[in-house]
Amino acid sequence: MTAKIAVVYYSATGSVHALAKALADAAAAAGADVRLRRAAELAPDSSIDENPLWRSHTDATASIPEAAIDDLAWADAFAFGTPSRFGAPAAQLKQFLDQAGGLWHEGGLADKPVTAFTSAYNRHGGSEATILSLSNVFYHWGALIVPPGFTDPTVYAAGGNPYGTSAVTGPSGEVPDDAAPAAAAYQGRRLVAITDRLLAGRDITADAPRDGGTPATRAA
Known part of the structure; x- marks a missing residue:
């Protein structure tokens, strides 16, 4: 079974986009079906x-498609990227995640692997705090970090x-070298x-009885 990966990110000046692209390309090269999606812009022109x-x-x-909740329903696993905003995710990505309440309530986000990446102006600009803040969302989903x-x-x-790949951009607003994209590519692979292992196990055990029951009695 081919793993379906949704890479959803927000990027203002391009650093998180570079990480998202590196992660998405590496995931695709590893055999996954990948959707690269950007969170809708909220800031005025x-x-x-x-x-x-x-x-x-x-x-x-x-030209990159905007992220939709259908992308999360489609995916077997997620990768989320955001710049650090005072040690928290950008409002654009958070606004997208806040729309996932219906899918979460249906159980459509549980048991799916998820990873995160970020960038900040300074090395101590809140990167770890931003990823940990995103993890609070994933805990509520029941996702597998x-x-x-x-x-x-x-x-x-x-x-x-x-915790996740983080780039230090400095005043240029761009990823300064290949180190962070390489780490993002590894994170995608x-x-x-991990997703392939879970899907393989799911195929094997999908119809296996549990607790001494049978698939038919469990359905009843």
């Missing part, structure tokens, strides 16, 4: 126009964030590997 980098990136990525941990050299090379 007047605010975007005040920052040339923000305007340039907004225009350059306008898949952090990169210290499981690959790329994690160390990108600054050693075991890891997410696919």
Whole structure:
């Protein structure tokens, strides 16, 4: 069974987009069916126009489809990306997550692997806090958090964030080198590997009796 991965992100000047693209491309290369989606912009054009980098990136990525709740229902696993906003997710991504209440109530988000990544202006600009804040949402969903941990050299090379890939952008607003995208690519491959294992186990046990019962009696 091919793993279906939804990569949903918000990016203002492009750093989180670069991580999302690296993660999505690596997941696809690992055999997954991937949807790369951006959270809808909430800021007014007047605010975007005040920052040339923000305007340039907004225009350059306008062709990427906006995320929909149907993308979450479709997916076997998720990867979410956001810049750090005072140690918390950007409002644009949070607004999207807040729309998932109906799907959550139906159980459509439970037991699905999920991972997260971020960027900040400074090395101590709230990256870990942002990912941990997102984790609070995942706990409520009953999702299965898949952090990169210290499981690959790329994690160390990108600054050693075991919670999720984080880039330090500085004043350019862009990812400064290949270390963070490489870590994001590893994070995507890891997410696919874990999802593949879960899907394989689900195929094996889908019709297996539990607690001495049979599939028919369980359905009754």
